[in-house]
Amino acid sequence: MLSLTAAGGAIALAAAVLAAGPRDASGTAPTAGGSSKIGVNVAPVNYWQNEPTFANQAMSVGWLDNWKQIPSDRVRPDGMPKSVEPGHTLNAILIPPASVYTGGKTATRCTWKGTGSLSAGGELASAPFPGDHKLDFSWKAGKPPRVWLELKSSSAADPVRDLDCRLRTDAPDAVFTTQLIDYLKPFGVLRFLDWSSANGNPAAVTWATRGQPRGVSVGGSDGIALEYQIGLTNAVGASPWFTVPLNADADYQQRMAQMVHDQVPAGRPVYVELSNEVWNYQFGQAHQSQKEGVAANLSENAFQAAQYRYAQRIIDLMAVWSKVYADRPRDLVRVVATQAGNPWVGEILMDWNGGKLRGSVDAIAIAPYFSIDLATGGTGAGPQVERLATAAHSIIAKEATAYAALAKRTGKRLIAYEGGQHLVDPERIDLVKAINRDPRMAAIYADYLKEWGAVSGGDLFALYAATGPITRYGAWGLREYAGQSLEETPKLRGVIEARGGR
Known part of the structure; x- marks a missing residue:
């Protein structure tokens, strides 16, 4: 851990x-964790x-067009937009990691598959650093900042998918x-x-x-x-x-x-x-x-x-x-x-x-x-x-x-x-x-x-x-x-x- x-x-x-918790009359610890x-x-x-x-900060995001929720018929079952209209940028507000509140390390890496352009905006500690199907950035620590993804393009034939944004220190397979x-x-x-x-x-x-x-x-x-x-x-x-x-x-x-x-x-x-x-x-x-x-x-x-x-x-x-x-x-x-x-x-x-x-x-x-x-x-x-x-x-x-x-x-x-x-x-x-x-x-x-x-x-x-x-x-x-x-x-x-x- x-x-x-x-x-x-x-x-x-x-x-x-507390997790050691009380024991029942037989002296047996409860079956639950706490x-x-x-x-x-x-x-x-x-x-x-x-x-x-x-662990994935992008889980449960809602995609916004001009900061208004896009209709459900524009979203695939995996939660990603089907496509991005020319000249539009879709935004999704990420969930801050706990380290943002406590002053710890907040370096995040986003990865994805598909053809498209993805960046980040908001209250970042530094400018985002893009790479091949990856994007690195750090959150500002202290008061919870607002950081969002910016999806500027996504191919209808090969859309952006399998999006994952997590702390660089997190295990790649961690769910929670x-x-x-x-x-x-x-x-x-x-x-x-x-x-x-x-x-x-x-x-x-x-x-x-x-x-x-x-x-x-x-x-x-x-x-x-x-x-x-x-x-x-x-x-x-x-x-x-x-x-x-x-x-x-x-x-x-x-x-x-x-x-x-x-x-x-x-x-x-x-x-x-x-x-x-x-x-x-x-x-x-x-x-x-x-x-x-x-x-x-x-x-x-x-x-x-x-x-x-x-x-x-x-x-x-x-x-x-x-x-x-x-x-x-x-x-x-x-x-x-x-x-x-x-x-x-x-x-x-x-x-x-x-x-x-x-x-x-x-x-x-x-x-x-x-x-x-x-x-x-x-x-x-x-x-x-x-x-x-x-x-x-x-x-x-x-x-x-x-x-x-x-x-x-x-x-x-x-x-x-x-x-x-x-x-x-x-x-x-x-x-x-x-x-x-x-x-x-x-x-x-x-x-x-x-x-x-x-x-x-x-x-x-x-x-x-x-x-x-x-x-x-x-x-x-x-x-x-x-x-x-x-x-x-x-x-x-x-x-x-x-x-x-x-």
């Missing part, structure tokens, strides 16, 4: 401590997320970045919500239109290719948590289950969930479920009809997975996710039709986020952090405890599909930053997770999320950028402390 920068090394050292009781939602794959996922694999090793479960199309709720998801690992293309109607989702969990040694799109057809469900069964090693649990937050009307899947439930006369109450329809769909999906996993049923964890702030939602799901759903699920999952209204309590981070700590205690004491009772009554595990602080205030971004960077957040997260363990029986908590910048849309990342030092990531320190890593 490649050596890490000093900042990345600090995280890797703490990760190694702690089997702590998981994380992986970051999306894009250039603004501050999380380089693939070393820093990402090292960072994720403490987490025993990786939830792939943001690699799926669950929240986009496409009208149709088929095996023919799914994402496949072809060239720089990573996605399809179901999100990022399953091969990459499985590949990352295998590289980390973790268990995967899949969010299956609501409209995946029966053939897709069968083929997905079989692929996961065949490629995830036996003895490693696999978590399966249908869609995401079907109770949440911010998402199309909630509206669809309600429309279908009302049409089927499942209840006179529209919201209740939506949940009953969701239960029906879960039963159908889990029947497919259960059949595929009939040879090793203990490896399959069938999840029903519900609304943390309203235990009644979980109750109507689990009690519907005489408890019919209970035989199709193994775990009830909630997202016990904690938050405060930043419009009150002053403009300073100090008192706001204290208020946030109180909110974290309250969420576990109320919402998690209520669901623990439901889980006990129905004989199911209680797990968390997401969670952590939930501060979103576009008018007070500086305050959101100050709170999330406050050293006391470490103790808040540590206490929060320990209290969750006491209520849930020490069961799984999949935090949201691994990495992400603080913006007007929230502060979701345990760290803000790849390779960030532990001293600058109090939320991550709290997670490590909660799992006995300090």
Whole structure:
């Protein structure tokens, strides 16, 4: 493995401590790579997320003509343009490597096949150096720069293809970045919500239109290719948590289950969930479920009809997975996710039709986020952090405890599909930053997770999320950028402390 920068090394050292993790009553280490009781939602794959996922910096690029996305009919299945019109230049913004953030070496080499002209622009440390089907350049270190490829020509008969841009120090066959694999090793479960199309709720998801690992293309109607989702969990040694799109057809469900069964090693649990937050009307899947439930006369109450329809769909999906996993049923964890702030939602799901759903699920999952209204309590981070700590205690004491009772009554595990602080205030971004960077957040997260363990029986908590910048849309990342030092990531320190890593 490649050596890490000093900042990345600090995280890797703490990760190694946490990866040793707890042992079960028999003294046997968990089968997952890290702690089997702590998981994380992986970051999306894009250039603004501050999380380089693939060693190839050109993976998942979108091609722009005059800085506008070109139509899909101009792109081949491998993600490359079919051709370039005379007088035009197509641009593709690359994903910065982790060394850009930490001040390490950023020398990148792009290689390709085909006939065409390729260069690079943007915030480079020096002018790009072209060669025969190769291009060398270095990124400016520090604040994430924008660097893009410039495709000035590409022959229709022999188009530019097999594009690969990676650090000169990276192995030529590396799929994922070393820093990402090292960072994720403490987490025993990786939830792939943001690699799926669950929240986009496409009208149709088929095996023919799914994402496949072809060239720089990573996605399809179901999100990022399953091969990459499985590949990352295998590289980390973790268990995967899949969010299956609501409209995946029966053939897709069968083929997905079989692929996961065949490629995830036996003895490693696999978590399966249908869609995401079907109770949440911010998402199309909630509206669809309600429309279908009302049409089927499942209840006179529209919201209740939506949940009953969701239960029906879960039963159908889990029947497919259960059949595929009939040879090793203990490896399959069938999840029903519900609304943390309203235990009644979980109750109507689990009690519907005489408890019919209970035989199709193994775990009830909630997202016990904690938050405060930043419009009150002053403009300073100090008192706001204290208020946030109180909110974290309250969420576990109320919402998690209520669901623990439901889980006990129905004989199911209680797990968390997401969670952590939930501060979103576009008018007070500086305050959101100050709170999330406050050293006391470490103790808040540590206490929060320990209290969750006491209520849930020490069961799984999949935090949201691994990495992400603080913006007007929230502060979701345990760290803000790849390779960030532990001293600058109090939320991550709290997670490590909660799992006995300090």
